[in-house]
Every structure is written in structure tokens, then in C-alpha cells.
Amino acid sequence: MMTLTSKTFRVRISAYRALLIAAPIIACLGSAPALAQNTPQDGVHADRVDWGVLMDLSGPTSASQSIWVAGLQDRIRMVNEAGGVYGRRINILAEDNRFNAATDRIAFEKLVSQTPVIAISGMGTSASQVALSPTIRAGKVPIVGTYTSTKALSEPVSPMVYNGFCGYKEMAAAGVGHYVDKLGLKAPKVATVAIESAGGKEYHDFIAEAVAKRGGTAHHITMKVTAVDVTPQALELMALKPDFITIYGVPNTAILTMKALQQYGVKIPAFGITYLGAPQIFTAMGPEAGANYTFASCFTPGGSDTLPGNVEMMTFAEKVGRTAIREDINYVAGWVAGQMISEALQRAGREATRAKLVESLSKGFTIDTKGLSAPIVYTPQNNTGPVLFRMFGYDHATKKFTAFGEYADSARYVQ
Amino acid sequence: MLGQVLFSGLALGSIYGLVALGFVVILKATDVFNFAQGMFVVCGAYLAVTALSLLGLPFPLAILFIILGAALMGMGVHAALIRPLSGRPILSIIMVTIALSIVMRAGIEILYGPAGRTLSTPLPSGGFLFAGLRISQLHMTAAAVSWLCMLAFGLFFRFTSVGLLMRAAADSHEAATIAGVKVDAMNRLAWAIGFTLAAIGGLFLGQLQIVSTELETIGLLALPAVVIGGMQSIPGAILGGLLVGVIEQLASTYISPKSADVMIYALLLVILLVRPWGLLGQKAINRV
Structure with missing residues (x-):
């Protein structure tokens, strides 16, 4: 018969303590594949794709930029209501950079490394574009549908940048x-x-x-x-x-x-x-x-013609209660940027990653806005975006x- | 050309003077350097949008709405934020006014949306020629109303019993309290007046520009006007406002628009170095 000495008691306590510490670790390791699925590196989840937006939602330029964001969100809402892209809904994560390049940099790093997102749209502050240009060009996260185009980001042409607004x-x-x-x-x-x-x-x-x-x-x-x-x-x-x-x-x-x-x-x-x-x-x-x-x-204001693109946008905007801003050119531009996002994800395929997205876009593509603008053509040599004006x-x-x-x-x- | 620029500078300066007057009334009465004064201007503009565009009130009723709304908000700010902090260090109260302006900005953007609003009033918007000068009717009206307000409040402070009590409370809270003056009520009234004057300025600035929270920047030009004119001086605030308006227009015309800020703040620095109590302020003499 084994007697419980003080020594064996201490050994058993130590063993229990080790087990107590190890158990959660083992549990965590066991569920690692599940966790990995919930936080995939490129923002592509089983049921959604995370897409970042960096814009001034407060500050001196917020009046126009927040309307652009509203247009983009409404277009994505329409896409999601129709079933999303390959069964995944697009989840727009809009960060407010407050007209501040430093804030923009922090938000950019967050979207790229922490959130993470598959791609980013907007970047409405030109100073931020200039400051982040080397990082974006050398990085893996494409900028699809910029709100403003700067030389630093646009020239020379890069497969990481696709302008989405009328160039000066x-x-x-x-x-x-x-x-x-x-x-x-x-x-x-x-x-x-x-x-x-x-x-x-x-x-x-x-x-x-x-x-x-x-x-x-x-x-x-x-x-x-x-x-x-x-x-x-x-x-x-x-x-x-x-x-x-x-x-x-x-x-x-x-x-x-x-x-x-x-x-x-x-x-x-x-x-x-x-x-x-x-x-x-x-x-x-x-x-x-x-x-x-x-x-x-380079965009047609809402309600100024009856072409299919305009009618579709005006109807949906009314449905979601955006009648006050749907004629604004910034709303139209955001709406078209939303179309760029959904079509870009279509091109990236069912198992989209950042690399696949960049690869598919860099070959060139055309956005047919059904009359909201002239067809927007991107080629491997030219990512200027909308170039024809009225x-x-x-x-x-x-x-x-x-x-x-x-x-x-x-x-x-x-x- | 000089005459034209001077006229537009004086008209603009009259609005700055009106906002600065509100600032001084609050400062004199409660010793609070109100950094939310710019947002009070914005509130006035949005009160006008609410009355005219959203509620569709006739213009005279809308004016009443703006004045009453602004006065109530001024009293509310005093009751909710300033009075409870009475006796606290001045830095705490200044921080409260800064926080207030941030909260007000966010609140307005949530309530009205971020897009600017157009303010349509029946105020005349054309122009006419007078002595070779092209006079804008809107600028003229803004200047005239500003001067009327300044005159009315000047008479109020000088010749009415309430004005006298307010001056007494502003000069010395302790002495006024001992003499039976309801200092708290006087302070509340000062905040109501300060807010109302800023709101009237906001009505005109909103008409000259578009109504957005960015009007705060323009409203805050009352701060250099107050420092230049004299922090505790009502005529100084008016003079400071006029000077800021004229300097801004002269610098924009003869140097560059950006130099206007440089010139205004250069004058402010000179005043602070040479005559810190301002052009019409009184030097504080402390008994040792």
C-alpha cells in the first residue's frame, strides 16, 4: 500500500499544476485550424471578404468624402443583397483618417497587418498617398478605386494601384x-x-x-x-x-x-x-x-439621364434612404468604386487571395458602368482609370x- | 480698389466683431476663455437651417427661433458644464470648452450629416454702386445688423439695471454677491448673450458661405480679434474684429491669401509683447 508522503504529495500537486497550465494550451493548439479560418491572412473568410476603405469621415473634406463612402457602401449592399461574390458577402471596413496623413498611416497598417483586408479603396488624402506610396508599391495589398490620384502613387504605373476618380x-x-x-x-x-x-x-x-x-x-x-x-x-x-x-x-x-x-x-x-x-x-x-x-x-450625376446605370443607382439609393445625396457626383463615384470592388473580387476567383487579386487585375480589365461614365479601361500599361469627360x-x-x-x-x- | 477692399474688410470685420463681442461678454462675466465660441457660430448657422429649410418658418419667426434657441443653449451650457465647475482651476474649464466644441461638432455631423447645407434667406443678395464702390447688399446687411446688435448690447450694459448688475457681477463676484446680486443668474445670462451673438454671426456666415461645421474656423477668428482689441473690453472686441477683417482683405489683395493669417497673428504677437492687455483693454493693477 502506497502511503502519501509529503514528497509524493508535492510531486502530485506539481503534476496537477502542470496539467492545469498545459490544458488550455493544448486546447488552443487543437483548435488552431478553426482559429486560422476565422482570421485568415488575406481577409477572406468562409462567409465574407473584408475590404478596407481609408477616407476622411471627419475633418474639412469629410463633406464630399463621406458621400463617396456612402455611394460605395450602397453599391456593395446591393451586391450583398444579390448574394455577394461567390457566396461571400463583401464586408466594408471604413477607417476615418481625419484629413491626417499620420492617422492614415496607422489605419493603413491596421488594415494591412491586423484586420486584415484583401484590398483597400479610397485614400482620399493626397498627402497620405504620397507618404504611403513606396509602402503600397512594395507591398501586397492593392489599392483599387482611389478617390484622388497623385503622381506619386500613379506614376509610373504599378499593379498595386488602380485609380477610381477623374484625373486632374x-x-x-x-x-x-x-x-x-x-x-x-x-x-x-x-x-x-x-x-x-x-x-x-x-x-x-x-x-x-x-x-x-x-x-x-x-x-x-x-x-x-x-x-x-x-x-x-x-x-x-x-x-x-x-x-x-x-x-x-x-x-x-x-x-x-x-x-x-x-x-x-x-x-x-x-x-x-x-x-x-x-x-x-x-x-x-x-x-x-x-x-x-x-x-x-468623368461621371454622370445621379438623375441626369435615364441610362440603365443611372436608373439602377437612383432606384437603389431611394430604397435605402439616400435620396438627399444620390445626385451628388461623389455618391456616383463611390457607387462606381463599389462596382470596381465587386468585379475585382469576381476576377480574383472563388479562392481569392491578395496575390490572386493583384495577378488578375494586372492583366487589365474594363468596368462597364452602364452609362454612369464612359467604359473605364485598365491595361497593364495604364491604370489612370476614368479619362473621358463631359x-x-x-x-x-x-x-x-x-x-x-x-x-x-x-x-x-x-x- | 483700396476703397473696395476696405469696405469688404469692414463688413467682414463687423461679423467677426459680433462673434468677438459674445466671447468677451462670457469672458468678462465668468472668466472663461471659451474655445467653443466657433462652434456656437456653427450652431447658429444650423439653427437657421433648421428654422428656414427644415421647419419652413417665415423669416421673422425663424429669427426668433434662432435667438431663443441660441439663448437656451447658452444657458444650458452654463448650467450643465460651467456652473458645476465653478471654483475649479481655469485649465479644467478651458478643457471643458474644448471638449464641448468637439462634442458639438460630432453631434451636428450626426444630426445633420457631413454634407454642407445651403442657407436660403430672404436677405438681399444683389449689389449696387455707391461713390464708385460696388456694395454687396448681403455684406451691407450683415454689417448693419452686427452694428445694431453691438449698439443694442452696448446700451443694454450701460443703461439697463440688468446690464448694470451684469457689469457688477463681472467686476467682482464676491462684492456683487455681498450686495445681493444673483451672480449665478447673471452668468447664465452672459452665456445666453454670448451664444446668441455668435449665432447671429453664424446666420450671416452661413449665408455668405455654405453651412457646415467648417464655419468653426471662421468663428474662431474672434479669438485674435479679442486679444488684439483687449480681452475684457467690449469696444476692444469690436475694434479687434474690424481690424482682423480689414487686415485679412488687405493682405489677400496686396500680398497673398495665405499671408492674411500671418499678418493677423503677427499683430497678435506684437500686441501680446508690447501691450498685453490689448488696444482698448485696461492694464490689470494688482495690490502687493
Whole structure:
């Protein structure tokens, strides 16, 4: 008969303690395959695919960027309601970078390494794009459908980046070409009114380049992003007497410029960049000032035609309660970016990974938006995205956007 | 050209002066350096959107709605946040006003959405020529209303018994309390006035711009105006506002728009170095 000495008792206690410690570890190891399935490296789960979005959901540019995100989410919602992609729903994980490159970097690393996601869309802060460009280019997570395009990220072409918004270079060429031909100008004198920013300077350089090709001159007039009164700029425009004006900035930039010109009784035609194509901009200008204003866009505003893409978007937006923003050009752009996401995942196949996604996209693909834009073509040599433009005005009586010409008309200017 | 720029600077400065006046009323009464004043401006603009666009009130009723709404909110802020912190270190109260502005911004964006709103009012928006100057009717109206408000509050503080009690409470809480003045009620009134003045500024700024939370940045230009004019001086706040408006327009015209901020804050630095009590403020003399 074995007697329980103090020594054997201590040994047994030690053994029990070891067992107590080992049990959870063994349990964890046993369930490792299950855990791995729940946190796959590339964000592809059994029932969903995680996709990241980096945008300014608060801060000075949130008014337009959050509408873009809403458009993207609605398109994805429509895809998910139809069964998702290969039976998996797309799970959009939107991070707010608060117009701050440092915040953007942290959110980017989180989406790439911790969450993780299969790919990222948006990246609306140009400073972040520039800062993260080397990391993105050398990394494994593609950026599909950018909200803004910077040279640093777009040039030279990379299989990791697919622009999703209207590029400034093409926008400038299309807008200048349209007005020079429309007004029958020989040596156009053009003024760029822009907020003081690197983007404003870059846009003006594109305008100057396009104007120079037509034998004209371009002048750069700047204003503060938070301006309340633009008397100095209006006086400068009146002294300069340009044939037409182009406007870069936030909604307020366009509103103040056009209202100031109206107040001084000056009627100079002007076109804004795509981002300045919201109904509330025209409403704030009023019919008189708004009559001289158009914007260049690679997307068709909601409700301005009855092509299938527009009707589908307007109907779904109404269904999900987005009637207030569905005509906004940013909503349309987000909607198209959502289409890019679902089609990109289709191309990546049933067992999608980051590598398979990049491989499938890098071969080139075309997005048919059913009339919401010209077909968007990506090739191994060119990921610029939407390049064909139309000019749009606003009919205050019907409260609808009106298009001037067709997308194909701008091909002669942008190529 | 100079005359045109000066006119627009004075018109703009009048709105800054109005917001700055509200800031000074709060500072004088409660010793609180209110960093939420910019968001009070935003609130005024959104109250206008609510009254005119969402509720569809006639313009006179909408004005009443804005004034009453702003006054109630001012009293609410005082009752909920400032009064409970009475006697606490000044830094705690400043932090509360910063936190308040952040909460208000987020609340407005949740309630109204992030997209800017257009404010349509029956205020005249055309222009006319006067002595060779092109006068904007909206700027003119904004300046005139700002001056009327400043005059009305100046008369209120100087000639009414409540104004006198408010001044007494602002000069010395202890002495006013001993004399039977209801200091707490006076402070509550000061917050109501401060909020209302900012809200009227917001109504005009919202009409000149579009209504969004970004109006806060413009509203915060009242801070340099107050420091330049004199932190405890009501006429100083008005002068400071006018100076900020004129400097902004002159710098934008003759140097560059970005230089406007440099010029405004350069003047602020000079004032703080040379005359820290501001142009019309009074030097504090402490008994040793």
C-alpha cells in the first residue's frame, strides 16, 4: 500500500499544476485550424471578404468624402443583397483618417497587418498617398478605386494601384478644350481660381499646359480654403478679364467666386473640377450666378439621364434612404468604386487571395458602368482609370443636371 | 480698389466683431476663455437651417427661433458644464470648452450629416454702386445688423439695471454677491448673450458661405480679434474684429491669401509683447 508522503504529495500537486497550465494550451493548439479560418491572412473568410476603405469621415473634406463612402457602401449592399461574390458577402471596413496623413498611416497598417483586408479603396488624402506610396508599391495589398490620384502613387504605373476618380490632367485638358472650342478662342486667356494647396498648384499646371497647347496663357489666383469674402480675387479677375475661369477647391471656393462675380455684374464662364459638382453648390450660387458655371466630370450625376446605370443607382439609393445625396457626383463615384470592388473580387476567383487579386487585375480589365461614365479601361500599361469627360450644368427650374455633349467628345482633348 | 477692399474688410470685420463681442461678454462675466465660441457660430448657422429649410418658418419667426434657441443653449451650457465647475482651476474649464466644441461638432455631423447645407434667406443678395464702390447688399446687411446688435448690447450694459448688475457681477463676484446680486443668474445670462451673438454671426456666415461645421474656423477668428482689441473690453472686441477683417482683405489683395493669417497673428504677437492687455483693454493693477 502506497502511503502519501509529503514528497509524493508535492510531486502530485506539481503534476496537477502542470496539467492545469498545459490544458488550455493544448486546447488552443487543437483548435488552431478553426482559429486560422476565422482570421485568415488575406481577409477572406468562409462567409465574407473584408475590404478596407481609408477616407476622411471627419475633418474639412469629410463633406464630399463621406458621400463617396456612402455611394460605395450602397453599391456593395446591393451586391450583398444579390448574394455577394461567390457566396461571400463583401464586408466594408471604413477607417476615418481625419484629413491626417499620420492617422492614415496607422489605419493603413491596421488594415494591412491586423484586420486584415484583401484590398483597400479610397485614400482620399493626397498627402497620405504620397507618404504611403513606396509602402503600397512594395507591398501586397492593392489599392483599387482611389478617390484622388497623385503622381506619386500613379506614376509610373504599378499593379498595386488602380485609380477610381477623374484625373486632374485629363480634367484640365477636357475643360479647356471644351471652352476654347465652344467660345471659338484663338489665344485663350484663362484664370485658375484655386485654394492654396499643392493640389491647386498641380491642377493649375495642368491647365497652363492645356492652354499653352492652344496658344494661350493661364493665370493662377489663389484663395483661402476658409475664405468668407473673395473681393480681392474678384477684383483681380475683373482686371485680368479672362475668357473663362476654372475653379479648384472646396464647394465654398466655387460658390464665393461665382457669387462675387455676379455681385460685380461680371459674366465670365467658369468650370469647376469634378468634386465641385454637387447640387447644393448650384443651389447656393442661385440661378443667375449658376448660369455661368459648369463642372467637368468623368461621371454622370445621379438623375441626369435615364441610362440603365443611372436608373439602377437612383432606384437603389431611394430604397435605402439616400435620396438627399444620390445626385451628388461623389455618391456616383463611390457607387462606381463599389462596382470596381465587386468585379475585382469576381476576377480574383472563388479562392481569392491578395496575390490572386493583384495577378488578375494586372492583366487589365474594363468596368462597364452602364452609362454612369464612359467604359473605364485598365491595361497593364495604364491604370489612370476614368479619362473621358463631359461638362455638366444645372437647371434650377427642374433641379436636374444637364449634360453638354458626350463622353466621346472629349477623346480628342485628352489623348 | 483700396476703397473696395476696405469696405469688404469692414463688413467682414463687423461679423467677426459680433462673434468677438459674445466671447468677451462670457469672458468678462465668468472668466472663461471659451474655445467653443466657433462652434456656437456653427450652431447658429444650423439653427437657421433648421428654422428656414427644415421647419419652413417665415423669416421673422425663424429669427426668433434662432435667438431663443441660441439663448437656451447658452444657458444650458452654463448650467450643465460651467456652473458645476465653478471654483475649479481655469485649465479644467478651458478643457471643458474644448471638449464641448468637439462634442458639438460630432453631434451636428450626426444630426445633420457631413454634407454642407445651403442657407436660403430672404436677405438681399444683389449689389449696387455707391461713390464708385460696388456694395454687396448681403455684406451691407450683415454689417448693419452686427452694428445694431453691438449698439443694442452696448446700451443694454450701460443703461439697463440688468446690464448694470451684469457689469457688477463681472467686476467682482464676491462684492456683487455681498450686495445681493444673483451672480449665478447673471452668468447664465452672459452665456445666453454670448451664444446668441455668435449665432447671429453664424446666420450671416452661413449665408455668405455654405453651412457646415467648417464655419468653426471662421468663428474662431474672434479669438485674435479679442486679444488684439483687449480681452475684457467690449469696444476692444469690436475694434479687434474690424481690424482682423480689414487686415485679412488687405493682405489677400496686396500680398497673398495665405499671408492674411500671418499678418493677423503677427499683430497678435506684437500686441501680446508690447501691450498685453490689448488696444482698448485696461492694464490689470494688482495690490502687493
